[in-house]
Amino acid sequence: MKRKLIAALLTMAMVGSLTACGSASAPASSAAPSEAPAETEAASEAAGSEAAPAASTAAASSDTETTYDTTNKTGRKLKFGYTCMDGTNPFFVTIQNEMKAKIEANGDELVITDPGNDVSKQISQVEDMLSQNLDGLFMNPVDAEGIAPALDEAKTAGVPMVGFDTQVADMSYLVSYTGSDNYNAGKVVGEDLVAKCPDGGDIIVLDSPTMQSVVDRTNGFLDAIDGHGFNIVAQQDAKGNLEEAMGIAEDLLQAHPDVVAIFGGNDPTALGALAAANAAGVTDCKIYGVDGSPDIKAELASGDSLIAGTGAQSPVSIADKAVEIMYKVMNGEEVESTYPVDTFLINADNVADYGTDGWQ
Missing domain, CATH: 3.40.50.2300 (Response regulator)
Known part of the structure; x- marks a missing residue:
């Protein structure tokens, strides 16, 4: 079953679902492109x-x-x-x-x-x-x-x-x-979640505590949502891996079917969570990653995916x-x-x- 789900995900043939976050949704915020000083990314690390x-x-x-x-x-x-x-x-x-x-x-x-x-x-x-x-x-x-x-x-x-x-x-x-700037990559998606779900709600965090880049992203995300009514019902190590994340998310979504969002420490983690959510028939959850990979961007462009955003890097x-x-x-x-x-x-x-x- 898992192999079929992964194959379906990687060929971008998954069944799309709604992306609302309950009845309380706000317009998404987006960062307008602008010139930045000579590369400004790893300062947070x-x-x-x-x-x-x-x-x-x-x-x-x-x-x-x-x-x-x-x-x-x-x-x-x-x-x-x-x-x-x-x-x-x-x-x-x-x-x-x-x-x-x-x-x-x-x-x-x-x-x-x-x-x-x-x-x-x-x-x-x-x-x-x-x-x-x-x-x-x-x-x-x-x-x-x-x-x-x-x-x-x-x-x-x-x-x-x-x-x-x-x-x-x-x-x-x-x-x-x-x-x-991994801290900022997590921060910007956290801010987007706050804008889209102003009433907060239960969320799942799929991190990787041995990977400093993911630790920084997770810290940025958690700092951004702090004080905005979000409750972390589960936080587990997905090891930055799609299949690992999918298995964990399958179990967590059975225990917490009403989460409003899932944060993945990278895009493969987010895609694994997406496969699990689609398999479980979840229609009311926002999934975020970090990377800005072509697969995640294709999901965002489709207009019918649970993927809500990614902290992009180059x-x-x-x-x-x-x-x-x-x-x-x-x-x-x-x-x-x-x-x-x-x-x-x-x-x-x-x-x-x-x-x-x-x-x-």
């Missing part, structure tokens, strides 16, 4: 998940393109390693492909691994890559604290690490970091900035400790501005 950052909620103008200098000036072929928490997540697939294209365009090599959300496997894979005489390593940890042994190995080997999307617990291991911008940082390090240039990339709300009101056939 740099500040930690405890405090709210002063981040922009608007998207960078689609008419403005940022130029990234990814030139290899060393005069020799370079070899880099790449590790992310889940190589099957479309967000990371996009980052991986973009990095690979940029690096190979220089005649350099990117060694790619996928630990499948297993930190022990990630540590082992990093150790194996380090044995291949890497010049640099792109790091996205499964577990911000649990990855420490691999960071120690890289430090001992003298291999510089550029973090992306998710921070490690001790940022001193990294020469630099680039990623989304994996292409993150990949390009990470590669630029790495080449600056290779070329002996100075780099900043953090390069943030903006996040913003996409909902049914503005999804047409971003399209559904790719990432923004």
Whole structure:
């Protein structure tokens, strides 16, 4: 049964349902695109998940393109390693492909691994890559604290690490970091929920406490809805995975069939919750994610989905900035400790501005 639901979801052939939040609904709020200062995304993660950052909620103008200098000036072929928490997540697939294209365009090599959300496997894979005489390593940890042994190995080997999307617990291991303003990504969808459900109600939160990016998103979401009449009836770890989220949501919706909203820490989690809600015949619930993936945007554009919004980010911008940082390090240039990339709300009101056939 679950396999059929997943297949149906991934082919976008699910039965749509109503998106009202009871009788008390307000018009959706949307962030108008505007130019933002040179990428403004990971500032919240740099500040930690405890405090709210002063981040922009608007998207960078689609008419403005940022130029990234990814030139290899060393005069020799370079070899880099790449590790992310889940190589099957479309967000990371996009980052991986973009990095690979940029690096190979220089005649350099990117060694790619996928630990499948297993930190022990990630540590082992990093150790194996380090044995291949890497010049640099792109790091996205499964577990911000649990990855420490691999960071120690890289430090001992003298291999510089550029973090992306998710921070490690001790940022001193990294020469630099680039990623989304994850706190703001959760905050903007929380604000959208408050606007659409001003009377509040019971909600479900599907997070992932070992993933710092999801922790920050969840904190932003919870801060945004605080004091607005919402009651969290369940909060569980969906591990950022569609199938995991679907199974959890199936059980939770049986226990709490009248929830007005579900927050997922990323878009795969939201899509898993959507599959469960559709299978259960739920017609009065708003589901939010974070990513801005093509699948989520297609749901928003359909006009008949329970998906209500997503805190959008740009994996292409993150990949390009990470590669630029790495080449600056290779070329002996100075780099900043953090390069943030903006996040913003996409909902049914503005999804047409971003399209559904790719990432923004």
